Amino acid sequence: MEIAVVGGGPAGLFFARRVKQLQPDWRVRLFEQNARDATYGFGVGFLGQSLKFIRLTDPPVLEDIVSAGHANSTAGFVHRGETVLVDAGSDSEAVAIERIALLNILQRRCEEVGVELHFESRVEDIESMRQAVDVLVGADGVNSRVRTRYQEKFGSTVEPQRNRFAWYGTERLFDPPLMIFEQAEFGLVIAHTHQYCATRSGVAIECDPPTWERGGFDQMTLEEMDAKFEEIFAAYLGGKPLLSQPLRVFYPAIVRNERWSVDNVVLIGDAVHTVHPSIGSGTRVGMRDASVLAEGFGEHGADLESVFSYYRNNRQFGADLFQRAAIQSIKWYETLEDRLHFDPVTMAFSYMLRTGRVDYARLRRADPEFVRRYESLPLPESIGLESPTKGAG
Ligand SMILES: Cc1cc2nc3c(=O)[nH]c(=O)nc-3n(C[C@H](O)[C@H](O)[C@H](O)COP(=O)(O)OP(=O)(O)OC[C@H]3O[C@@H](n4cnc5c(N)ncnc54)[C@H](O)[C@@H]3O)c2cc1C
CATH class of the missing domain: 3.50.50.60 (FAD/NAD(P)-binding domain)
Structure with missing residues (x-):
């Protein structure tokens, strides 16, 4: 054959x-x-399930990945300038490479x-x-x-898909990984960050099309775009530049x-x-x-x-x-405008449950302190698409 x-x-x-x-x-x-x-x-x-699958299928490859990669199990969210950390639990142990x-x-x-x-x-x-x-x-x-x-x-x-992405690296080490919601004067800009090796992190920046247009990203050179994103996320980059490649802008499908x-x-x-x-x-x-x-x-x-x-x-x-x-x-991302009034803890909670793959009970097991913090807050008018009622589970 x-x-x-x-x-x-x-x-x-x-x-x-x-x-x-x-x-x-x-x-x-x-x-x-x-x-x-x-x-x-x-x-x-x-994430944990993927690691488990590679461990079962091909242990030498898993060993190589773990030794070359960077492990983390905590997630962080920055909304309105406040950082909230959530322990995603051992099921959600993650290795980036x-x-x-x-x-x-x-x-x-x-x-x-x-x-x-x-x-x-x-x-x-x-x-x-x-x-x-x-x-x-x-x-x-x-x-x-x-x-x-x-x-x-x-x-x-x-x-x-609707939202635009730009993919960068940086020498700023994002451990724990941070999901940063930054309100620029022209709209919400999101950075998905995670450390993937001893010296670098990845930064995927996401905007909806109206924000992308109002920010003028369609009209800019790539270098101007990089500089603009560095300015927007300056408070988090600790003076490190965004590292780029020619194909940095992409449109998921x-x-x-x-x-x-x-x-x-x-x-x-x-x-x-x-x-x-x-x-x-x-x-x-x-x-x-x-x-x-x-x-x-x-x-x-x-x-x-x-x-x-x-x-x-x-x-x-x-x-x-x-x-x-x-x-x-x-x-969840495309309807984020409806949730921008959330306090940072409620936003982090809504994020954790957004795909339905992590449920309320699992989150409570993984990080009971975070769930207690969430439950002690007053219920916002709308808690979004998929979030359960407080106190359930
Ligand atoms: C910003 C961003 C962040 C991501 N983050 C993650 C993440 O954290 N975790 C995760 O699991 N996934 C992530 N992904 C997704 C991941 O990169 C892809 O899903 C994955 O690479 C798919 O693997 P693949 O082998 O199917 O395709 P690819 O990795 O795209 O490989 C296809 C290969 O085919 C080659 N090729 C294409 N056409 C030809 C041709 N005609 N002849 C010969 N060669 C050809 C290409 O050069 C390429 O090397 C991310 C993707 C993006 C864009």
């Missing part, structure tokens, strides 16, 4: 390693358009088991490659060329596919379903897809129909759950 993987992000690399481990006699080649050390973005975070460090780990672990990695190899002619191999795996990210080549057969939809495989082509990771930066789980979702698809090949060998059914049957529920959580989170 010969498998070609298009895309050397976390999903493609993890799949290539796992399938080669399970079927050592097969030829597995991976094609990545970028150089070995090139990547976009700064750090990515893994520089994206390139993660890719380097997975590349090394792929080569160790005999995967053939081809860098600076952009695949242009998807159909020719499909015909030349037994299986073509599209792991080529949110703008997947593999998916778009067969989009009608896959039944693909790509739904752009929700990708869905009615079918995940067509003939001998199968999609994994962002190519088949995206989540959203605000729940920070895209890497884990992609690695989970990778692992289950590889398991399918382990169980059913070259019987593609059974492999692809195994993959879909074992991933659909989990992937849908994350996508629903992402949509809840997106809604």
Whole structure:
């Protein structure tokens, strides 16, 4: 059997390693358009469940991630200049890692088991490659060329999301990670920050389109935009600049596919379903897809129909759950104006429960003191989309 993987992000690399481990006699080649050390973005975070899954699936990779990453389990919120810390509990232990460090780990672990990695190899002619191999795996990210080549057969939809993002790094160490709501004169600007290695943090800045427009970000050069964000978050950056890359502005989209495989082509990771930066789980979702698809090949060998059914049957529920959580989170941010009157503790409470994946009882177990603080406050007129009534749970 010969498998070609298009895309050397976390999903493609993890799949290539796992399938080669399970079927050592097969030829597995991976094609990545970028150089070995090139990547976009700064750090990515893994929460407790993701760590657990990697520990069970591939302990050496988990050890590498933990030793190269930065761990934290407390979350912080800054609203109206006040910082509120919440202990998210051992279930929400988090490890963040520089994206390139993660890719380097997975590349090394792929080569160790005999995967053939081809860098600076952009695949242009998807159909020719499909015909030349037994299986073509599209792991080529949110703008997947593999998916778009067969989009009608896959039944693909790509739904752009409303808010604008800019992704930076900084040498200011945000431990605990802070979610900062900063009221600029032209509207609310949000910074999602987290430390991801000994020397750096990631900063994703989010604005709704009217704020983006009033702030003049559409009209600015990238350098002017960087300077403006540094000015807005100066109080938190401790004099450290924002570090940037050419592709710093991006517009998240929700990708869905009615079918995940067509003939001998199968999609994994962002190519088949995206989540959203605000729940920070895209890497884990992609690695989970990778692992289950590889398991399918382990169980059913070259019987593609059974492999692809195994993959879909074992991933659909989990992937849908994350996508629903992402949509809840997106809604929470898009309707934030309705909650700006909240005091900082109520805002932090509403944030913690926004996706429905953490409930009132779990939060009370993780940080009883925070929940007591919240319960002692007078109830605001509206407590937002998904928050339960005080005292419940
Ligand atoms: C601001 C921001 C913050 C994020 N934070 C987190 C976080 O904290 N935690 C988390 O888990 N996730 C996070 N994510 C999401 C995460 O980055 C993605 O979900 C994840 O990288 C998806 O992995 P993937 O392998 O499917 O795709 P990608 O990582 O996008 O990899 C696809 C690869 O395919 C290559 N490629 C594309 N086309 C071709 C071609 N034709 N030929 C050859 N190669 C090709 C690309 O160069 C790329 O290397 C964040 C994303 C953003 C934008």
